[in-house]
Amino acid sequence: MNSPDLSDQKAVDLSPEGTAKAGVILSSLVWIYNWSRSNSVWPLLFGWACCAIEMIGTAGSRHDIARFGAEVFRPSPRQSDLMIVSGTVTKKMAPQVVRIYNQMPEPKYVIAMGACAISGGPFKQGYNVLKGIDRYIPVDVYLPGCPPRPEALLHSLMTLQKQIKRQKSLGRTITNPAYGEGRRIYPVPELRGDDLFPPFNPEVWTPPAKNPNVEDGCPAGRKSV
Amino acid sequence: MSPVQTMPPRSYHIGKDDLGADILEVAMGPHHPSTHGVFRMDLKLDGETVVDLKPVFGYLHRNHEKIAEDITYPMSMPFTDRLDYLCGMTNNWAYALSAEKLIEIKVPERAEYIRVIVAELTRLVNHCLLIGFFVNDLGALGTPLLYALREREKILDLFEVLSGARMMVNYIRFGGVRCDPPDGWLKECQRIVDAFPAFLDEYETLLTENEIIIARAQNVGVVTREEAINFSLTGPMLRASGVNYDIRKVDRYGIYDRFDFKVPIGGHGDCYDRFMVRMLEMRQSVKILKQAIRDLPEGEIMGKAPKIFRPAPGEAYGRIEAPKGELGFYLISDGTPIPYRFKVRPPSFVNLTALRHMCLGHKVADAVIILGSIDIVLGEVDR
Ligand code: SF4
Numbered sequence: 385m386n387s388p389d390l391s392d393q394k395a396v397d398l399s400p401e402g403t404a405k406a407g408v409i410l411s412s413l414v415w416i417y418n419w420s421r422s423n424s425v426w427p428l429l430f431g432w433a434c435c436a437i438e439m440i441g442t443a444g445s446r447h448d449i450a451r452f453g454a455e456v457f458r459p460s461p462r463q464s465d466l467m468i469v470s471g472t473v474t475k476k477m478a479p480q481v482v483r484i485y486n487q488m489p490e491p492k493y494v495i496a497m498g499a500c501a502i503s504g505g506p507f508k509q510g511y512n513v514l515k516g517i518d519r520y521i522p523v524d525v526y527l528p529g530c531p532p533r534p535e536a537l538l539h540s541l542m543t544l545q546k547q548i549k550r551q552k553s554l555g556r557t558i559t560n561p562a563y564g565e566g567r568r569i570y571p572v573p574e575l576r577g578d579d580l581f582p583p584f585n586p587e588v589w590t591p592p593a594k595n596p597n598v599e600d601g602c603p604a605g606r607k608s609v
Numbered sequence: 610m611s612p613v614q615t616m617p618p619r620s621y622h623i624g625k626d627d628l629g630a631d632i633l634e635v636a637m638g639p640h641h642p643s644t645h646g647v648f649r650m651d652l653k654l655d656g657e658t659v660v661d662l663k664p665v666f667g668y669l670h671r672n673h674e675k676i677a678e679d680i681t682y683p684m685s686m687p688f689t690d691r692l693d694y695l696c697g698m699t700n701n702w703a704y705a706l707s708a709e710k711l712i713e714i715k716v717p718e719r720a721e722y723i724r725v726i727v728a729e730l731t732r733l734v735n736h737c738l739l740i741g742f743f744v745n746d747l748g749a750l751g752t753p754l755l756y757a758l759r760e761r762e763k764i765l766d767l768f769e770v771l772s773g774a775r776m777m778v779n780y781i782r783f784g785g786v787r788c789d790p791p792d793g794w795l796k797e798c799q800r801i802v803d804a805f806p807a808f809l810d811e812y813e814t815l816l817t818e819n820e821i822i823i824a825r826a827q828n829v830g831v832v833t834r835e836e837a838i839n840f841s842l843t844g845p846m847l848r849a850s851g852v853n854y855d856i857r858k859v860d861r862y863g864i865y866d867r868f869d870f871k872v873p874i875g876g877h878g879d880c881y882d883r884f885m886v887r888m889l890e891m892r893q894s895v896k897i898l899k900q901a902i903r904d905l906p907e908g909e910i911m912g913k914a915p916k917i918f919r920p921a922p923g924e925a926y927g928r929i930e931a932p933k934g935e936l937g938f939y940l941i942s943d944g945t946p947i948p949y950r951f952k953v954r955p956p957s958f959v960n961l962t963a964l965r966h967m968c969l970g971h972k973v974a975d976a977v978i979i980l981g982s983i984d985i986v987l988g989e990v991d992r
Contacts, residue, residue, distance in 0.1 A: 429642050433669055433988055434694035434776065436646070444758030459642040477647055477668045480639055506688065509679070510672030531776055 422548035428464040429457035433471025435498035442534040461487040472500035519584035646987035669991040677951040693989040701781035707927025707938040717909040720785035735932035746981040784914035826881035830967035830979035844934025849875035849882040856930035880982040957985040
């Protein structure tokens with residue numbers, strides 16, 4: 385499909401006034417396009433750890449993720465839109481996660497499911513645990529919990545759907561990186577010795593300002609392993 | 610029976626075949642839907658036949674043991690939930706059992722009964738889910754798993770009412786259990802347990818005499834009796850090979866000597882037997898549950914545990930029959946509130962050692978179901 389080039393326009397506003405201004409046909413097209421995209425998100429079939437069991441539970445009949453159009457779990461990253469990072473990412477695993485992310489076609493989204501994927505969670509002290517997958521790939525929705533309940537996963541999916549519906553345009557614009565040139569590919573970290581190099585990707589994550597009460601991620605005075 | 614000392618290596622034709630084709634090396638995993646998590650098999654294939662296999666793990670090494678050596682004994686309890694994340698209750702129990710050996714706490718009667726109830730419920734969850742995954746690996750995508758998930762939700766509701774969490778229960782304490790079952794819990798439990806055999810009948814009608822399962826699983830991944838003992842297999846894997854060894858009967862930990870139940874034994878040691886042993890074990894669990902609910906006495910739920918858990922220098926090994934096999938915790942105390950050594954004996958890791966032996970000579974698709982029939986959980990394998 386030849387999408388109209390909107391790069392010289394302001395992104396389409398979906399409010400009634402905005403649609404009147406931008407032309408009804410084009411904005412309805414955007415709306416239909418985003419509506420269908422948001423209701424057919426195909427997640428990647430991949431479980432990292434305990435949270436994955438709850439992810440499978442969400443696909444089960446009680447919670448039934450099919451109601452939200454996201455039941456088509458695809459084992460191949462090349463066919464999926466959404467990566468649910470469902471569990472602890474270790475330093476050995478992190479390069480593969482980035483590699484899988486790089487293989488996914490645009491537009492692609494990431495849900496960091498569980499405390500482990502967000503920050504290392506209960507295993508944060510561990511010498512082999514990555515302290516948050518957002519150090520290497522951009523995360524769209526953070527879903528706290530250990531493990532998050534299936535209802536929470538559904539809520540995070542709905543949040544993501546809202547974000548998708550809010551994406552502004554069909555064409556390539558700077559407002560939306562998902563429609564930039566090609567697909568977003570991030571450098572794959574390398575496991576050297578006992579640590580990852582680089583320790584984070586400055587494009588997507590910057591270390592927070594030092595908090596005097598916290599040292600090395602642990603409350604001051606409590607030694608980290 | 611005397612254990613066999615040496616195992617003759619299986620030999621297969623390795624090298625160029627008649628067509629001059631090379632051996633193909635495939636890394637299956639860590640991202641592969643059939644590896645049950647982040648596990649990798651490095652396969653060497655001659656056509657479709659597996660001629661060599663190397664398991665690679667460590668992708669989920671979360672430093673559980675190292676972290677446990679830095680925190681006090683009770684603080685490790687929530688971490689044990691995350692070992693084998695399908696069976697939080699049995700993990701808790703195994704850890705509590707070894708700690709109770711370390712410091713000699715008497716567990717009250719009522720707590721022992723509640724422990725048995727929750728452990729057997731866990732076994733039901735684990736086995737029905739495992740069979741769902743196993744059939745999933747065989748190609749029945751989804752449907753049997755959905756049946757299993759339906760039953761799992763019912764039991765997880767019980768756990769949630771009891772402990773506040775669905776999976777990471779953190780319920781069993783040194784010397785007892787955390788809280789008494791609320792009003793109506795037992796009745797609900799009784800109702801679910803009574804309805805469970807109907808589900809098993811339904812499951813068995815669909816699966817046990819299914820032509821495809823018989824064709825795919827029988828005579829695949831055979832482990833003989835001697836080999837099973839040599840590999841230190843435990844749990845349903847060992848019993849499927851015809852060895853009558855169930856720690857519930859051998860050790861009689863807790864109050865298992867009071868219940869009347871049988872231990873299902875397989876005869877061939879193939880994937881089908883491992884599947885059937887689990888099917889039958891679920892029926893025995895239902896039997897134990899009915900007796901335990903009937904006999905549950907009134908009384909205390911916590912024994913006299915010291916406020917600060919500071920064992921005398923010494924060591925203890927407590928083991929239970931977890932759904933996957935022998936789960937043991939080995940603790941060494943140096944007299945401080947922090948363990949000097951904290952070692953887990955994970956059943957699925959030890960059972961995994963037989964993987965190469967079972968897969969050699971079979972096709973790639975069989976390697977998938979052999980791995981499925983071992984019942985591994987990577988949280989426990991890598992810790
Ligand atoms: S957040 Fe909790 S449940 Fe999820 S992977 Fe981490 S430890 Fe497991």
